[in-house]
Amino acid sequence: MDFSPSPRAAELTDLVGRFVREEIEPVQADYRRDVEEARLSGTWAESPIMADLRAKARAQGLWNLFLPAGHDQPWAEQFGTHGGAGLTNSDYAPLAEQMGRATFLAPYVFNCNAPDTGNMEVLLKYGTPEQQQEWLVPLLDGRIRSGFAMTEPGVASSDATNMAATAVVDGDEVVINGRKWFTSGSGHPDCKILVFMGLSDPDADRHHRHTMVLVPVDTPGVRIERQLPTMHVYDEPVGHGEIAFTDVRVPTSNILLGEGRAFEIAQGRLGPGRVHHCMRLIGQAEVALELAIKRGLERTAFGRPLVKLGGNSERIADARIAIDQARLLVQNAAWKLDQGGALNALSEVSQIKVIVPNVAQQVIDMAMQMHGGGGMTDDFPLAAMWTNARALRLADGPDEVHRGLVARIEIGKHR
Amino acid sequence: MDFSPSPRAAELTDLVGRFVREEIEPVQADYRRDVEEARLSGTWAESPIMADLRAKARAQGLWNLFLPAGHDQPWAEQFGTHGGAGLTNSDYAPLAEQMGRATFLAPYVFNCNAPDTGNMEVLLKYGTPEQQQEWLVPLLDGRIRSGFAMTEPGVASSDATNMAATAVVDGDEVVINGRKWFTSGSGHPDCKILVFMGLSDPDADRHHRHTMVLVPVDTPGVRIERQLPTMHVYDEPVGHGEIAFTDVRVPTSNILLGEGRAFEIAQGRLGPGRVHHCMRLIGQAEVALELAIKRGLERTAFGRPLVKLGGNSERIADARIAIDQARLLVQNAAWKLDQGGALNALSEVSQIKVIVPNVAQQVIDMAMQMHGGGGMTDDFPLAAMWTNARALRLADGPDEVHRGLVARIEIGKHR
Amino acid sequence: MDFSPSPRAAELTDLVGRFVREEIEPVQADYRRDVEEARLSGTWAESPIMADLRAKARAQGLWNLFLPAGHDQPWAEQFGTHGGAGLTNSDYAPLAEQMGRATFLAPYVFNCNAPDTGNMEVLLKYGTPEQQQEWLVPLLDGRIRSGFAMTEPGVASSDATNMAATAVVDGDEVVINGRKWFTSGSGHPDCKILVFMGLSDPDADRHHRHTMVLVPVDTPGVRIERQLPTMHVYDEPVGHGEIAFTDVRVPTSNILLGEGRAFEIAQGRLGPGRVHHCMRLIGQAEVALELAIKRGLERTAFGRPLVKLGGNSERIADARIAIDQARLLVQNAAWKLDQGGALNALSEVSQIKVIVPNVAQQVIDMAMQMHGGGGMTDDFPLAAMWTNARALRLADGPDEVHRGLVARIEIGKHR
Amino acid sequence: MDFSPSPRAAELTDLVGRFVREEIEPVQADYRRDVEEARLSGTWAESPIMADLRAKARAQGLWNLFLPAGHDQPWAEQFGTHGGAGLTNSDYAPLAEQMGRATFLAPYVFNCNAPDTGNMEVLLKYGTPEQQQEWLVPLLDGRIRSGFAMTEPGVASSDATNMAATAVVDGDEVVINGRKWFTSGSGHPDCKILVFMGLSDPDADRHHRHTMVLVPVDTPGVRIERQLPTMHVYDEPVGHGEIAFTDVRVPTSNILLGEGRAFEIAQGRLGPGRVHHCMRLIGQAEVALELAIKRGLERTAFGRPLVKLGGNSERIADARIAIDQARLLVQNAAWKLDQGGALNALSEVSQIKVIVPNVAQQVIDMAMQMHGGGGMTDDFPLAAMWTNARALRLADGPDEVHRGLVARIEIGKHR
Secondary structure, three states: OEOOOOHHHHHHHHHHHHHHHHHHHHHHHHHHHHHHHHHHOOOOOOOHHHHHHHHHHHHOOOOOOOOOOOOOOHHHHHHHHHOOOOOOHHHHHHHHHHHHOOOOOHHHHOOOOOOHHHHHHHHHHHOOHHHHHHHHHHHHOOOOEEEEEOOOOOOOOOOHHHOOOEEEEEOOEEEEEEEEEEEEOOOOOOEEEEEEEEEOOOOOOOOOOEEEEEEEOOOOOEEEEEEOOEOOEOOOOOOEEEEEEEEEEEEHHHEOOOOOOHHHHHHHHHHHHHHHHHHHHHHHHHHHHHHHHHHHHHOEEOOEEHHHOOOHHHHHHHHHHHHHHHHHHHHHHHHHHHHHOHHHHHHHHHHHHHHHHHHHHHHHHHHHHHHHHHHHOOOOOHHHHHHHHHHOOOOOOOHHHHHHHHHHHHHHOOO | OEOOOOHHHHHHHHHHHHHHHHHHHHHHHHHHHHHHHHHHOOOOOOOHHHHHHHHHHHHOOOOOOOOOOOOOOHHHHHHHHHOOOOOOHHHHHHHHHHHHOOOOOHHHHOOOOOOHHHHHHHHHHHOOHHHHHHHHHHHHOOOOEEEEEOOOOOOOOOOHHHOOOEEEEEOOEEEEEEEEEEEEOOOOOOEEEEEEEEEOOOOOOOOOOEEEEEEEOOOOOEEEEEEOOEOOEOOOOOOEEEEEEEEEEEEHHHEOOOOOOHHHHHHHHHHHHHHHHHHHHHHHHHHHHHHHHHHHHHOEEOOEEHHHOOOHHHHHHHHHHHHHHHHHHHHHHHHHHHHHOHHHHHHHHHHHHHHHHHHHHHHHHHHHHHHHHHHHOOOOOHHHHHHHHHHOOOOOOOHHHHHHHHHHHHHHOOO | OEOOOOHHHHHHHHHHHHHHHHHHHHHHHHHHHHHHHHHHHOOOOOOHHHHHHHHHHHHOOOOOOOOOOOOOOHHHHHHHHHOOOOOOHHHHHHHHHHHHOOOOOHHHHOOOOOOHHHHHHHHHHHOOHHHHHHHHHHHHOOOOEEEEEOOOOOOOOOOHHHOOOEEEEEOOEEEEEEEEEEEEOOOOOOEEEEEEEEEOOOOOOOOOOEEEEEEEOOOOOEEEEEEOOEOOEOOOOOOEEEEEEEEEEEEHHHEOOOOOOHHHHHHHHHHHHHHHHHHHHHHHHHHHHHHHHHHHHHOEEOOEEHHHOOOHHHHHHHHHHHHHHHHHHHHHHHHHHHHHOHHHHHHHHHHHHHHHHHHHHHHHHHHHHHHHHHHHOOOOOHHHHHHHHHHOOOOOOOHHHHHHHHHHHHHHOOO | OEOOOOHHHHHHHHHHHHHHHHHHHHHHHHHHHHHHHHHHHOOOOOOHHHHHHHHHHHHOOOOOOOOOOOOOOHHHHHHHHHOOOOOOHHHHHHHHHHHHOOOOOHHHHOOOOOOHHHHHHHHHHHOOHHHHHHHHHHHHOOOOEEEEEOOOOOOOOOOHHHOOOEEEEEOOEEEEEEEEEEEEOOOOOOEEEEEEEEEOOOOOOOOOOEEEEEEEOOOOOEEEEEEOOEOOEOOOOOOEEEEEEEEEEEEHHHEOOOOOOHHHHHHHHHHHHHHHHHHHHHHHHHHHHHHHHHHHHHOEEOOEEHHHOOOHHHHHHHHHHHHHHHHHHHHHHHHHHHHHOHHHHHHHHHHHHHHHHHHHHHHHHHHHHHOHHHHHOOOOOHHHHHHHHHHOOOOOOOHHHHHHHHHHHHHHOOO
């Protein structure tokens, strides 16, 4: 066993960490103000800060770092050695933690943000050369962004087989109807393409009824009706959209992998994405713990600094233990993904999906409490951080579904 | 022992409950929309719905119900038998629960909202006839509203002796300087008077250093700088203000009870107010549990309604047990207050202040989880409810301080 | 609402509490030593201390206090006003708490111990005059003791319909076969009668398959094979027996209420018994909290008494809150039983059955931790107390079954 | 990062695991019966099964596996390549987990049991050649056993500086007085030597007041007064003794390292020992989870196997997640110890000391609950396993002390 990072991971972690501290953290508040103003004015425009940061990051080779090795397609060359970094999940994990320290900004700066990362991986693994040229190349180049239209307002989407929006082949076209929500990224002005998952054949077996289709946002019949708040946070300009699809028609060449093969894609897609989410949350939890301790040292009550009062020190210890355990579990899951792919790490990926958002939520809550009422205001980043962690107990499958999967695998060992 | 409510409490609970269901719940969404628009437009105007509802409630005698018996001042007559209802804390508790079912609207409709209730009680118990005539009568009449300026941004206000803003007697005036925040109610257009608590004599003993003063909002030197969000919620038009006081001068006749006697007032003030808060939270928790069960019955995953999946039914049971225990604890605290006043129920009041917001927060979180992503949006009331419960783990003293008090009393029994 | 006890309850609580402190607590250690020696020597004899204490208690009228009013049978007279006290559940509850302070001894002293109390109630409500004369009178008189043979080693007895031991009518006899365990009380030399619950008609509907039969311990074919330890505690001389029944024959006149009516009896039997158990556990939790605080005040580490270190004071506060909430929940359940019987309090009784043993276990665990290693030895009563609380998370139905019932009732309100 | 074990660790883990399954598990019940009988008869004799198993294990080279590399003393040769295995902590960890599956027997079989391992390490690192020849060689040879006399009944030993028993140099002798308890191992007939820690100079600074001395058990004045039960478990024949020392005199050559240097030794001693304890507990938790699932699959209630009822499957998932996280945390701590010694892993070692016993206790409790009442009897190993885990929340420092250390280090990063 060796818990030290590879030299390459160590070096990149250092570079990314420094970039986050030196370039991103100083402009976070300005960025926040820009995009909030744009939301309130209704434009949802991106802040110019983003383009500047992206250019700087890309110039330092900190671009598409999430992209695994193993593709020698002709288009890859234009991204140099960074199309992408060719890192393993294990090597990428600590980079994601560093990005997570500025989670509302950094992942976008490095072109490593969900759902684009997952969509890029899908295009890389399952896309035709034409699909790759049309959508993957501009995504890797940061020229466009994308959405993933899966969750529906009308059904319990925790059971993905419930999905009721339709994607029916009609000759050489696919006809799409229905309603999706929580299509993250769809609020961004650069969002040009949606990966849509819909019911194509209700009579097929449970896991072959659905199809994934590439749907350009400007296709007639696609209407983004609103951007949804979570705990009153809009995550502008990214947004989480509710989208109506009415008789939307795209060519069958926009189908990914093949009709009825959506679950096959979904299964492979989610492992790395969950590792990214979880490592970013670890970064968030670390920030929260630091803020809690600093505040607890600065402020005094009843004659002692807050960190020395009552159970505060035990809560700090519990936070440290919880974070370190959770990080190790994610790193182990990443390593298992590297060793044998998604099927090798089904339980592990669900385990981290359960525990990490809960740990992050709890540590952030503790930090809010240490800050008193101020901790709930926007004078501190904690309210937004909490909301993000809370939302991730639902996004990509609620805790309960992942616990169910872990239990099923565990029980299966003893049948 | 008798766990049944008195006939009068039962009758009023029924009336208030019906009013909430029939008059308030149907217009809640409209009210919400009005005040949100007013906030976004910068006016923070009150919705006309409020005046209508207040008139109806008052016409039915559902007005100032919180106000305890025992005052036969001449001005009381004009409020008829309802100046106020003369209920005990024990009898008022179930009414507060009913109001809590529509907690963002109902307490205001019945003129039973914090911080006005606490301020009215202070004026009733400690105000001079002049102070009562000038401020209490219009408050009881619903013509004006008030704020309570205690918490400060610069110190750990969980230790009230930390308060650094000053209220210094200078001849026949009090000179006020400093900064307060979380002055709830100060956003409302009708907010005319602030109860200000400040340091008047740093050399006095710990509990006689501070003084409470009545400060009209329009006194020169009072500047409401902003209204604070909690988890991005503003509770408009009520608001939670940050207020700068610069060389504010009011006559010494505005001092409450006497110089250096702020703690004496504060101690008596908080018991009933905490019972009100807690019973309203019980009402919120009941609403959340109902919503959770209804959603869990409507939605199906993996072939079964959500309530039957995994640990959901156990969580519902745990919520029921937690709510029922918490309600009984509050009712017992109210009864103890009735029996022997605030000093008789110090531990009990702190106990409910710890447990009830935590129970409510947990039940609402469970309900959000049962609703999936939608539960975090504004399509459901859960996000706002959660924020309210979370904020009450800090408002009126954080959990930790109240746990400390409960522990001290408990340990004191065995010294 | 009125949280004060009735004058009669207050007076008896005082008497019982004083008896426990003055008569029982001083001899607890001697009693413990006597019965442990008797267990190690294999006799399982009762200590002579018991008879002495019982005589004293009875002389003071502290006898059969658990027995509800409402029976004017001729035999009742001989027990004077104490056959029994005719208390409501609500009035008896605080007495049970006092007994619970010395839970391994006091309930027996006052002839208020499980399972005799439940068996006496069953005989009182459902017994024929002959059954009452033969078994109830000597039980009330304290001349004999009894067992309740329900749980089976071979099936998940949490689902009572699983019971597989048989009680089949054959002419004017009932033939009994099968194996029971955790028949508490069966280790005692005075245990003369068992209430046996067995399958009589597998083809009847789920709740009419089982029959309750009175089986004298000395009936041929009854063999008590061993007394079971729980966490290595035997609760001698009471014991928890494993009993084999082989072709045991008793007359059909020993059937309680009627063939196939066991569930009807069981349902009515358990409400008060669970209130008793829970109130005794509240008494145990109070003792544990007192021990924790006393130890925490006596012992010093790192220059401060233990109660002031880290989270200890918060744990003390949490214990106080948890105990007070749990007690109120039990008292409310008792009151509901009084108002409308077992069917009126189904959820309430299951709620207390879930929460109280968990609270007691947790508080006792905290107290053990405060005592350091010594807390786990027999130098302190905590190890035995913990075991008792833990066992009650399983006895009379495991937590999970009661949570299931509470959930079903809760969900049923919204169907 | 590499989460795979080294080839040597993998091979030895396999060998030890197989030995546990094939040689130890089949005789566990017999061993248990032997030593229990010996306890009840008062001899506390060792079972002959032990010598047989030890011989077999040693013949396979599975002996002293815990002993780290790095000592080339002449006496080492006689233990061949196994004096000891020269494994790193990281490599030894999975072996300890395997031993932990039969934790009451296996560690002794492989001569890898506490407190002998810790004592051997101390002698190895700090012993003089004479001390090593006299005590270390027979310990490594399995001819004798040892105790560690540190905890005292009279003081809060969680603060080691509280220790009041004295070890005072008087010429060329050390005079020892006082009382120790929880001296584990002192019940065994082969226990010949005690490592005693006592106060030698009350005027020295806090961490130089105490001295460690080797005290042969048969020294005049040493009296083992009793063996202590924990939750009524004696862990015979090992035992946890209470020992009175009255004017015990040993030569100063028995002092370890030097007068006043006990803390220096203690600090280095505990890291690996805690890793061993924790990994054994991981083994215990795995056994408990397996037992829970198997029972939950076998038993049926309300028409479904227990594992499918209510929250049982979620509890199984939570157990898997908790165990895997805890194991990784221990492995990481072991690796840190290997990288930089005890001072490099102070926080990590305290973290595992907090979390692992709690996880094990909780998983075992869940397994007991799944077994119903039977789970608390000796028909299953769960009661003994629970007791062991619970005791380890106190042994080697209570949770609270270790949380305090973790917090101090964490807070120290931000001062």
